[in-house]
Amino acid sequence: MKVSTMKPQTTLNVTLLAAGSAIEGNLILDHGLSLFGIVDGSVITNDGLLHIGAGGLVKGQIEGEHVRVDGTVEGDVHARGSLEINGRVRGNIFYSGTIRLGERASIDGQLKRVARELTIESEPAAIAETPNAQSLQRPATAAQ
Amino acid sequence: MEIDLREIQALHARYAREPVVIDLENQIRAIPAPLLLSHEPTNRPTRLRRAWNARWQIGHLSLALIGGTVVCATLGMGAARLWPSPHNRAINNPPVPAAAPASPQSEAPVSASTPAAAAQALNSQALESSLRNAPGLAVVDPSVLIQDHGNPRVSGPAPVQPAATTDEQKAIASPIRQRAMTSASAAAVATAPIVADSTPRVAPVEPAARASAASQASAPQSQAHSTVRHLVHLHPASPMDGQPSTADAQKSAAAPAPRNGDVQLF
Numbered sequence: 001m002k003v004s005t006m007k008p009q010t011t012l013n014v015t016l017l018a019a020g021s022a023i024e025g026n027l028i029l030d031h032g033l034s035l036f037g038i039v040d041g042s043v044i045t046n047d048g049l050l051h052i053g054a055g056g057l058v059k060g061q062i063e064g065e066h067v068r069v070d071g072t073v074e075g076d077v078h079a080r081g082s083l084e085i086n087g088r089v090r091g092n093i094f095y096s097g098t099i100r101l102g103e104r105a106s107i108d109g110q111l112k113r114v115a116r117e118l119t120i121e122s123e124p125a126a127i128a129e130t131p132n133a134q135s136l137q138r139p140a141t142a143a144q
Numbered sequence: 145m146e147i148d149l150r151e152i153q154a155l156h157a158r159y160a161r162e163p164v165v166i167d168l169e170n171q172i173r174a175i176p177a178p179l180l181l182s183h184e185p186t187n188r189p190t191r192l193r194r195a196w197n198a199r200w201q202i203g204h205l206s207l208a209l210i211g212g213t214v215v216c217a218t219l220g221m222g223a224a225r226l227w228p229s230p231h232n233r234a235i236n237n238p239p240v241p242a243a244a245p246a247s248p249q250s251e252a253p254v255s256a257s258t259p260a261a262a263a264q265a266l267n268s269q270a271l272e273s274s275l276r277n278a279p280g281l282a283v284v285d286p287s288v289l290i291q292d293h294g295n296p297r298v299s300g301p302a303p304v305q306p307a308a309t310t311d312e313q314k315a316i317a318s319p320i321r322q323r324a325m326t327s328a329s330a331a332a333v334a335t336a337p338i339v340a341d342s343t344p345r346v347a348p349v350e351p352a353a354r355a356s357a358a359s360q361a362s363a364p365q366s367q368a369h370s371t372v373r374h375l376v377h378l379h380p381a382s383p384m385d386g387q388p389s390t391a392d393a394q395k396s397a398a399a400p401a402p403r404n405g406d407v408q409l410f
Contacts, residue, residue: 014156018147032156036147049159066159082159
């Protein structure tokens with residue numbers, strides 16, 4: 001029997017995209033990301049925190065295990081674990097864990113809690129036909 | 145906007161996964177494992193394993209020996225069971241003497257050492273042949289004759305049992321002839337000087353021997369006819385048993401000539 005041991009991870013692997021930087025295209029990572037720049041495309045992180053900092057802008061869909069939006073996202077948001085919004089989202093939100101809205105939260109889209117597996121692919125048509133879907137177009141105020 | 149790296153690091157640390165440590169060695173050591181699952185290398189056989197292997201080999205050998213012994217014993221018992229049956233059959237059911245003339249050619253190769261051959265030696269044919277080879281009765285083994293007549297199964301119903309194929313044989317096997325033969329043999333017992341044995345069982349053979357000695361002088365004939373003629377001559381010769389044996393032999397030697405003519409006519 002072969003026994004494999006996993007050593008404890010001592011270093012925190014995080015990508016920082018500072019302000020003043022712009023990326024055109026999709027960004028896929030297997031660790032956390034802090035974005036203060038501009039990304040014209042989708043941002044996907046498999047593990048860690050996907051942080052859209054204040055002043056950051058994503059023109060596309062974002063997807064991550066833990067998502068925190070302090071900036072602006074012009075697209076759908078998929079969060080498998082926890083979701084904190086204290087910024088502006090112009091799109092639909094799919095989450096399967098917990099959601100927290102900050103005092104500066106502004107959501108222009110539909111909010112739906114789905115199964116964990118369904119957070120990977122968006123279903124905009126099905127959501128549009130859902131009668132119970134709420135349109136949160138007003139700015140969220142301190143929803144904690 | 146200034147970015148505080150420490151704050152960002154603290155933020156990511158909040159959502160970072162707890163490091164998963166799988167320390168199997170320590171966990172296995174903590175668990176009380178049995179002796180067979182110890183951490184010793186499995187290539188080296190343990191003492192218990194070695195002892196078990198040795199006993200297993202010894203068990204194999206002993207099992208093979210026991211199996212061989214059982215097979216040999218079974219074969220021996222089977223052979224011991226089968227052996228007496230043909231032996232007893234040969235003793236209990238000897239070939240019938242009267243049936244001998246029916247197939248004289250088939251009995252020729254049988255040796256005289258076996259009990260069956262001893263039973264065959266009593267008929268007239270055998271006596272005739274022995275007399276032809278050597279003059280006198282010394283050729284015939286008296287012990288064989290005693291053995292044969294001592295057997296009650298042969299002496300009693302033997303003349304009656306054979307299946308007579310021809311009319312002559314039926315006539316010979318008739319009770320009248322048997323009575324005549326027994327009377328002749330009784331008379332011969334009183335006068336026979338040759339037989340050393342005092343038992344009356346041997347007596348019936350002597351007249352037959354005498355008659356065969358008489359027929360020895362005649363021309364050689366076929367075996368089937370000789371037996372018949374011998375028994376036919378035996379009957380008229382019985383009243384003359386009171387005379388000495390030498391004169392009797394001469395007389396009987398002269399007698400067969402006219403009889404032969406009768407049989408030939410027949």
